Amino acid sequence: MDPAFLGVFLPVVLGFALCVKWGKKERAVTVEVGGELGITKRNHRFQKPVEKPWEGANTLFDLFEQACKMHPKQKFLGTRKLIKKELEPSSDGRTFEKLTLGSYVWISYEEAYEQVCRFASGIVALGHQKGEKCAIFSETRAEWLIALQGCFRHNFSVVTVYASLGEEALVHSLNETEVTTVICDRKQMNKILALGDRLQTVKRVIYMLDSEEKHEPLSIRPPTSWMVTSFEEVKSLGQNSLVQPDLPSAENIAVIMYTSGSTGLPKGVLMTHGNMVATIAGVSKVIPDLGLDDVYLAYLPLAHVLELAAECAMCASGVGIGYGTPLTLTDTSNKIKKGSKGDASELGPTLLTAVPAILDRVRDGVRKTVDSKGGISKKLFDIAYKRRLAAIEGSWFGAWGLEKLLWDALVFKKIKAVLGGHVRGMLSGGAPLSGDTQRFINICMGTPIGQGYGLTETCAGATFSEWDDLTVGRVGPPIPSCYVKLIDCEEGGYRIADSPMPRGEIVIGGPTVTPGYFKNQAKTDEVYKVDETGMRWFYTGDIGQFHPDGCLEIIDRKKDIVKLQHGEYVSLGKVEAALIVSPYVDNVMMHADPFHSYAIALVVPSEQALKGFAHAKGIQFESFDDLCNRDEAMKEVLQSLHKIGKTAHLQNFELPAKVKLLSQPWTPESGLVTAALKLKRENLRKKFDEDLKKLYA
Numbered sequence: 001m002d003p004a005f006l007g008v009f010l011p012v013v014l015g016f017a018l019c020v021k022w023g024k025k026e027r028a029v030t031v032e033v034g035g036e037l038g039i040t041k042r043n044h045r046f047q048k049p050v051e052k053p054w055e056g057a058n059t060l061f062d063l064f065e066q067a068c069k070m071h072p073k074q075k076f077l078g079t080r081k082l083i084k085k086e087l088e089p090s091s092d093g094r095t096f097e098k099l100t101l102g103s104y105v106w107i108s109y110e111e112a113y114e115q116v117c118r119f120a121s122g123i124v125a126l127g128h129q130k131g132e133k134c135a136i137f138s139e140t141r142a143e144w145l146i147a148l149q150g151c152f153r154h155n156f157s158v159v160t161v162y163a164s165l166g167e168e169a170l171v172h173s174l175n176e177t178e179v180t181t182v183i184c185d186r187k188q189m190n191k192i193l194a195l196g197d198r199l200q201t202v203k204r205v206i207y208m209l210d211s212e213e214k215h216e217p218l219s220i221r222p223p224t225s226w227m228v229t230s231f232e233e234v235k236s237l238g239q240n241s242l243v244q245p246d247l248p249s250a251e252n253i254a255v256i257m258y259t260s261g262s263t264g265l266p267k268g269v270l271m272t273h274g275n276m277v278a279t280i281a282g283v284s285k286v287i288p289d290l291g292l293d294d295v296y297l298a299y300l301p302l303a304h305v306l307e308l309a310a311e312c313a314m315c316a317s318g319v320g321i322g323y324g325t326p327l328t329l330t331d332t333s334n335k336i337k338k339g340s341k342g343d344a345s346e347l348g349p350t351l352l353t354a355v356p357a358i359l360d361r362v363r364d365g366v367r368k369t370v371d372s373k374g375g376i377s378k379k380l381f382d383i384a385y386k387r388r389l390a391a392i393e394g395s396w397f398g399a400w401g402l403e404k405l406l407w408d409a410l411v412f413k414k415i416k417a418v419l420g421g422h423v424r425g426m427l428s429g430g431a432p433l434s435g436d437t438q439r440f441i442n443i444c445m446g447t448p449i450g451q452g453y454g455l456t457e458t459c460a461g462a463t464f465s466e467w468d469d470l471t472v473g474r475v476g477p478p479i480p481s482c483y484v485k486l487i488d489c490e491e492g493g494y495r496i497a498d499s500p501m502p503r504g505e506i507v508i509g510g511p512t513v514t515p516g517y518f519k520n521q522a523k524t525d526e527v528y529k530v531d532e533t534g535m536r537w538f539y540t541g542d543i544g545q546f547h548p549d550g551c552l553e554i555i556d557r558k559k560d561i562v563k564l565q566h567g568e569y570v571s572l573g574k575v576e577a578a579l580i581v582s583p584y585v586d587n588v589m590m591h592a593d594p595f596h597s598y599a600i601a602l603v604v605p606s607e608q609a610l611k612g613f614a615h616a617k618g619i620q621f622e623s624f625d626d627l628c629n630r631d632e633a634m635k636e637v638l639q640s641l642h643k644i645g646k647t648a649h650l651q652n653f654e655l656p657a658k659v660k661l662l663s664q665p666w667t668p669e670s671g672l673v674t675a676a677l678k679l680k681r682e683n684l685r686k687k688f689d690e691d692l693k694k695l696y697a
């Protein structure tokens with residue numbers, strides 16, 4: 001090659017690449033706006049929060065109707081037909097249900113619109129009155145969205161209840177909102193019927209059947225005053241007596257979503273059409289090229305605001321939504337018959353939403369497969385992974401360009417196929433995603449993970465990471481439809497004047513902020529405020545910090561900050577995060593209260609590490625449990641915690657003065673940690689109440 005050409009070509013290419021690289025790093029994605037009490041930031045793309053994706057789109061029904069008019073023939077909702085259900089014995093003598101599922105059967109936007117109109121007219125024909133509320137209580141499926149839009153067509157507010165909240169919560173929610181019509185699947189219907197006498201406002205139950213389910217007689221007799229009708233019957237009823245729509249406006253309540261309170265009964269969050277539309281407007285602006293070429297895999301519960309907002313956003317952009325379940329997601333999922341296809345490989349989605357627990361599972365699955373193969377393919381994987389990691393972390397000597405293509409073809413293509421092979425982006429939210437998992441998925445799936453932060457009270461909207469942001473542990477800048485503000489939090493010692501980054505309680509303002517809690521003015525006034533310009537702000541109770549480029553990172557929770565007897569504050573979460581690094585610790589919960597001058601801790605020790613210590617010291621013990629009760633063991637662990645705490649610059653009063661070692665691990669099944677393995681403090685405190693009291697004795 002001509003050296004003169006290289007002499008020009010190389011510097012130009014390198015220079016360009018450097019500009020891109022540095023340009024990216026330096027680019028601030030937020031703009032600071034005025035504000036006296038804290039630091040307020042907005043997305044760099046917009047001056048004022050966007051409220052609507054387009055003029056005239058005021059409600060969720062407007063968005064849906066518009067999408068149906070713009071691309072009537074586009075496929076919209078896809079469902080798999082059940083081909084075979086078998087029971088298979090497992091090695092431990094139990095039996096497992098294994099499913100063989102067919103390909104996706106789709107209805108178009110036009111067909112969905114027709115079904116919505118029929119269903120809506122059908123509930124009116126059944127006698128559902130203006131102003132009364134409907135509840136939808138079902139697993140995620142196509143009919144859920146049809147029922148939802150059907151209710152909106154007549155301005156009926158929809159109540160949703162998270163299925164895992166339990167019976168008391170269910171009765172409370174339906175009773176408090178005086179729901180008259182419950183729309184549910186067969187499984188949930190049995191629960192509703194069993195609670196019959198306690199649900200005094202309910203008059204109608206509409207149940208959805210799967211294609212293969214038969215109209216079996218009801219196993220539980222409903223109260224005589226109830227009308228029990230199938231979804232199909234309601235639609236045909238409506239077809240014969242179509243009624244004119246009675247549309248809501250932006251400030252009317254679309255959904256009352258019940259979420260667990262940290263104590264006591266769940267709270268119903270009021271969400272207006274305007275709130276939801278604002279979130280959708282914001283999120284749609286952040287996902288590049290969202291549109292007709294996309295296919296979205298839906299499988300998380302629609303009673304969770306993240307999934308509801310995601311599906312409504314997909315619907316507004318003409319995306320096809322294929323339904324699946326967490327247990328049939330991949331070819332190796334628990335409920336999938338060996339040799340048949342999971343939802344992802346059958347659908348080939350381009351987008352999906354995932355909670356961290358599911359991404360962790362995908363990561364573990366891939367690791368296990370790679371390890372079990374061993375030999376050459378494991379070696380190749382390890383090299384490929386290292387090379388790509390170096391590239392993603394910004395090294396020029398990592399695998400770029402041709403080498404990246406090579407590794408993609410050799411190693412990652414097969415892994416990508418686990419999720420169907422076409423995924424171009426994932427949305428993660430609901431809990432913090434570990435940096436390790438995020439990197440792993442980035443590299444193996446070759447796709448960005450958009451991390452979002454938001455709460456039911458802000459209609460899922462608050463922050464969402466930029467599509468090309470490959471850093472870990474952060475949740476991105478504010479979405480274009482809201483402001484994010486940090487204010488001083490004296491309790492935790494977090495201040496906006498802190499360096500190197502401003503820290504404080506996260507407050508969210510703008511059109512996504514909901515009106516408050518249903519029939520709970522006291523709680524509403526406590527956490528929502530309106531400023532002099534009329535803008536609503538929600539006080540999240542989460543502690544965050546702003547990175548120099550404007551991205552937010554969640555670092556603590558106000559609820560977990562406790563004041564000791566002499567006035568010092570201990571941030572339980574922060575201390576736990578520091579102490580878990582000790583080789584003796586598998587899990588740890590800090591405890592402190594204002595009645596004592598020192599903090600204490602419950603520790604699940606690492607069996608291997610603690611036994612290793614005992615052997616080295618020649619300590620005799622009968623069982624691990626016995627060892628956990630030995631003073632020597634307790635002292636050794638405490639010493640290790642203090643050493644770790646000092647390295648992490650914790651103050652003396654932040655460290656536990658005493659510990660109790662517990663031999664049993666904390667699992668989601670025991671209710672002591674969540675599915676994402678976060679501590680459930682209330683449950684842990686209740687269960688180990690005696691031990692805590694003894695430590696303070």
Ligand SMILES: *[C@@H]1O[C@H](CO)[C@@H](O)[C@H](O)[C@H]1NC(C)=O
Binds near residue numbers: 131247248252
């Ligand atoms: C929608 O329903 C609510 C509650 O019944 C009512 O207050 C509101 O006026 C209705 N909206 C319209 C536009 O009729």
Ligand SMILES: *[C@@H]1O[C@H](CO)[C@@H](O)[C@H](O)[C@H]1NC(C)=O
Binds near residue numbers: 172176198
């Ligand atoms: C249902 O609500 C009413 C008031 O709206 C209350 O008096 C009653 O105790 C509640 N019943 C249950 C079972 O919660």
